[in-house]
Amino acid sequence: MSTAATADASSSGDTTEGSVRLLTLQSEDGEVFEVKETIATQSVTIKGMVDDDCATSTIPVCNVTGRTLAMVIEWWNKHEIGAVSNEKELKEWESQFDTIDDKSDRDDVYDLLMAANYLNIPTLLDCCTSAVAEAIKGKSTDEMREFFDIKSDFDEKEEDALRKENQWAFEN
């Protein structure tokens, strides 16, 4: 037990120093990406695989397309320590993700949310959930349904009753 722990500590020491290990990620639609281990471990899921020595062969990233995975990698690159000189620049760059203007933006955030959830990337998850919350704010019920492509499954009576129940929210 104790020797294994020592070996682990020294090997992880190596990767952070000089020779950076590359991980191979494969998207759902078969696209292959080579990513520096130090960057990809921003994903808690991948970090777990690396720590358990399960990241030696190609890592399949289910439910994430190549297009989305490329965006995720772009995210990782920007969020690598030292990649961006200051916080303000990073926030400015992030702002392209945190507002949803139309349905194509919305679908991108949807895909990123799925990826951030599957790969467990706290910073990206934070940004995407904030984007969705911002999109909900200030919308009427019908606007929300239209925006999220939801068909109401309430009949008129039920909806009226609910509206009454939460009257404060609609009056103020």
Add this chain to the structure above:
Amino acid sequence: MNFPSVVLVDFRMIFSRLTLLEAARTSIVSHRWRYLWTFTADLDFHAPKTLWNINAKIGEESYILEIEGKRSRYINWVDKVLELHRGKYINEFRLYFDLADDQKSNITNWIHTALAKGVQKLELKFDRFVGLLWKEYSYPIECYNTLKTPHGLSTIHQIFKDRVQFPPFELPKLRHLIFEVNVGGYGSLLELTRMIKACPFLHKFTVKART
């Protein structure tokens, strides 16, 4: 692509970013959305339009009756939301309405519910618009031990019209204390000093003048 299903994955994170009013408006979007709003973590019981309507009617004949009706509806609202609330935590808890000491048991119960869910910032803003014989809400002395929760409150914001009503007690974890006091009605800041002494980890102390 079915957006709602993914929203549901992270709905706790999404709804904890919305105010109570914003979140509650989503309850009628569809059956799946009906109770998602109850995960919101900032409970701001603020009803600006209702308060504005009350103010606009001061002096009218039916005013007292109307305000009593609105007050009991406000109380029901807070009760109902706290009953439905499914979030594990409450970060901020804010009450702002025409309430006074005659609603003491309701208010104290709400504060206790918020404390039990680890509230960090507590804001009480009460105002009585009409009437002569009324007392400001004061937290019951016998309950002060409850305020010493494991996490401890980080912020208390209470509005005082006339005087500080806190008896001597300790809030070891309190970091931010805000008082809003009426300029004319306030006697001495000395009473606040006693309060500060009871909060050894106070980082920020704000006194706001109210006109």
